Amino acid sequence: MTTLALRDDAFRRIASLMYDTVGIAFGETKRHLVSSRLAPRLQRLGLASYEDYVSMISGNPKGEEMQVAIDLLTTNETYFFREPAHFELLERELAARRPRSVEVWSAACSFGDEAFTLAMLLDDLQRSGQVGETWSVLGTDVSDRVLRRASAAVFPEERLRAVSKDRLRRHCQRGEGEAAGLVRIAGPLRERVRFGWTNLCRPVDSLGPFDVVFLRNVLIYFDQDTKREVVDRVVARLRPGGLFFVGTAEGRVPCSQKLEPLAPGAFRRPA
Numbered sequence: 001m002t003t004l005a006l007r008d009d010a011f012r013r014i015a016s017l018m019y020d021t022v023g024i025a026f027g028e029t030k031r032h033l034v035s036s037r038l039a040p041r042l043q044r045l046g047l048a049s050y051e052d053y054v055s056m057i058s059g060n061p062k063g064e065e066m067q068v069a070i071d072l073l074t075t076n077e078t079y080f081f082r083e084p085a086h087f088e089l090l091e092r093e094l095a096a097r098r099p100r101s102v103e104v105w106s107a108a109c110s111f112g113d114e115a116f117t118l119a120m121l122l123d124d125l126q127r128s129g130q131v132g133e134t135w136s137v138l139g140t141d142v143s144d145r146v147l148r149r150a151s152a153a154v155f156p157e158e159r160l161r162a163v164s165k166d167r168l169r170r171h172c173q174r175g176e177g178e179a180a181g182l183v184r185i186a187g188p189l190r191e192r193v194r195f196g197w198t199n200l201c202r203p204v205d206s207l208g209p210f211d212v213v214f215l216r217n218v219l220i221y222f223d224q225d226t227k228r229e230v231v232d233r234v235v236a237r238l239r240p241g242g243l244f245f246v247g248t249a250e251g252r253v254p255c256s257q258k259l260e261p262l263a264p265g266a267f268r269r270p271a
Contacts, residue, residue: 112150
């Protein structure tokens with residue numbers, strides 16, 4: 001098998017296309033990632049070089065193959081109740097307020113683990129009378145592939161390892177036979193969660209407003225200027241007094257609007 005070389009010009013053009021299309025920044029340290037993730041795709045398409053692939057996707061930056069490239073170059077590692085301290089804080093905040101309605105946005109939802117985690121939590125709070133019956137979760141992502149998977153609501157059982165037995169019993173259907181090892185979220189919970197395509201580097205004025213926004217583990221893909229633009233854009237869709245979450249490892253949140261820190265990665269928009 002011939003080893004394809006990712007030359008400087010092709011790498012710069014791929015990086016520029018990704019930045020212009022979805023705001024993702026690929027510095028020199030990401031060259032190996034770009035090369036290794038795109039190489040199998042080039043071989044499948046029968047292309048002789050990365051330059052040929054660049055010509056293909058640059059000719060139609062809104063086309064299907066550009067979407068494939070985005071999917072290949074973004075990491076979607078996730079699981080239910082990831083960074084549990086955030087969900088514990090959210091539960092305390094909502095239990096103290098006892099809102100009659102709650103609208104939540106999982107702004108980079110990936111395969112849907114986070115969105116359905118939020119739905120499980122809200123269902124528990126509704127059952128205990130701490131949240132009203134009017135609640136919903138919106139999950140958005142820039143990848144059509146992960147959104148299709150999220151909408152199917154079928155997950156490897158291992159990704160639900162942090163879900164309690166009671167929640168598994170109430171909300172999940174275990175697969176059998178060929179589907180052994182898979183779990184499907186039950187219908188009543190699926191009805192509370194909807195998914196849609198959104199590019200956070202473009203206006204999102206049609207969404208919300210929301211009481212809670214999760215924007216976790218996506219800012220790492222952006223440069224500093226884009227991070228600020230994305231955070232400002234997303235926080236603007238948050239109601240006064242609303243809660244905002246980013247990944248705890250993502251550092252300081254660049255934002256032009258004032259946010260009150262509550263815990264690592266957790267903030268409140270002042271009322």
